[in-house]
Amino acid sequence: MIRLLRELERELEGAGLPKGEALDLLALAAGLPRKALLLRLSEPPPPGAEARARELLKRRLSGYPLQYLLGEVEFFGLPLKVAEGVLIPRPETEGLVELALSLPLPPRPRVLDVGTGTGAIALALKRHLPEAEVHATEVDPRALALAEENARRLGLPVRFLKAPLTGGLRGLDLVVSNPPYLPEAYREVAPKELAFENPLALYAGPEGLDVARPLAGEAWEALRPGGFLLLELAPENVGLMAEELGAMGFQEVAVLRDLLGRERYLRARRPP
Numbered sequence: 625m626i627r628l629l630r631e632l633e634r635e636l637e638g639a640g641l642p643k644g645e646a647l648d649l650l651a652l653a654a655g656l657p658r659k660a661l662l663l664r665l666s667e668p669p670p671p672g673a674e675a676r677a678r679e680l681l682k683r684r685l686s687g688y689p690l691q692y693l694l695g696e697v698e699f700f701g702l703p704l705k706v707a708e709g710v711l712i713p714r715p716e717t718e719g720l721v722e723l724a725l726s727l728p729l730p731p732r733p734r735v736l737d738v739g740t741g742t743g744a745i746a747l748a749l750k751r752h753l754p755e756a757e758v759h760a761t762e763v764d765p766r767a768l769a770l771a772e773e774n775a776r777r778l779g780l781p782v783r784f785l786k787a788p789l790t791g792g793l794r795g796l797d798l799v800v801s802n803p804p805y806l807p808e809a810y811r812e813v814a815p816k817e818l819a820f821e822n823p824l825a826l827y828a829g830p831e832g833l834d835v836a837r838p839l840a841g842e843a844w845e846a847l848r849p850g851g852f853l854l855l856e857l858a859p860e861n862v863g864l865m866a867e868e869l870g871a872m873g874f875q876e877v878a879v880l881r882d883l884l885g886r887e888r889y890l891r892a893r894r895p896p
Contacts, residue, residue, distance in 0.1 A: 625661070625666075626666065628650060628673075629647065632677060632681055639685050648690060649677055649681055649684065652693065653674075653676035654670050654677075687815070687817050687819065689712060689820055692707065692820060697742075700752075702751060704744055704774050705742070705770060706742055708820055708821075709820070710825075711742070711822060711825040716888060719888065729753075729756075729798060729852075733753065733797040734757045734759070734795060735749055735758045735797065736760070736793055736799050737801065738760075739761065739762060739802070739803050739804070740760035740762045740767070741762065743784075746771070746782045747780050747782060750781070751780060758781075759782070759783045760783070760784050761785045761787045761790065761791040763788050765786065768784060772784055789835075793846050795846075796851055798847075798852045798853075803836050805857045805861065806826050807828075807861075808827050809830075811823075832858055832861045836855060836861075839855075840868070847894040848894070850896040851894050852891065852892070854889065855890040857890055859886045862879050862888065862889070865890055866892075869890070869892045877890070877893075
């Protein structure tokens with residue numbers, strides 16, 4: 625199988641894609657875990673594996689996301705099922721979870737993840753804050769069903785609600801969200817992989833703030849005094865949103881950077 629692996633690597637590199645994806649494609653085609661594949665690279669491919677590998681490669685070169693081909697992605701140590709049309713959890717959003725876990729929350733906090741998608745943020749918080757009462761809202765029925773399936777598979781009790789924004793909840797200690805934040809103009813230059821995800825989970829008006837703005841207004845009503853709002857936004861609009869939160873009356877407004885040094889996260893607090 626080593627010959628086939630090298631062929632896949634060359635094709636991926638030639639298309640500007642990471643050659644490391646070749647191992648994932650070959651493992652999927654061979655029906656083997658990655659670790660098992662590594663031990664069997666000197667063997668011939670299983671029957672049909674070569675044809676399957678080339679078909680998977682063709683789909684990947686067309687822009688189809690690797691995560692959808694694999695059907696699963698790891699997020700904050702959790703294996704989450706993913707499916708076409710539902711937003712793929714990104715590594716940057718793991719930083720949002722880390723920030724949430726660093727907040728001075730009460731012993732049994734009430735937490736809401738707005739626009740949960742696969743359930744990534746809500747499930748990661750429930751795993752690391754087992755005493756928390758975690759809620760999650762979502763308007764897309766496909767995403768909601770996937771999030772509920774992930775919760776069942778992982779044995780993590782999260783209360784999912786088919787509703788926009790905060791869903792009318794009150795008395796929350798934390799509202800956290802990775803809302804759609806890309807400006808509409810970005811569609812013209814977006815990587816072709818984004819075409820397979822739900823555009824409603826990606827784009828949010830001319831400035832990319834058409835969801836974050838009403839969310840901030842609802843969060844003010846949903847949070848207890850002293851409660852926190854935590855958002856992931858684009859580096860291009862996070863500063864503007866920070867100014868607007870300050871004008872609304874939020875305190876301790878801070879713009880925080882991701883691991884690459886980009887302004888990415890917004891933390892604010894309703895006055896105690």
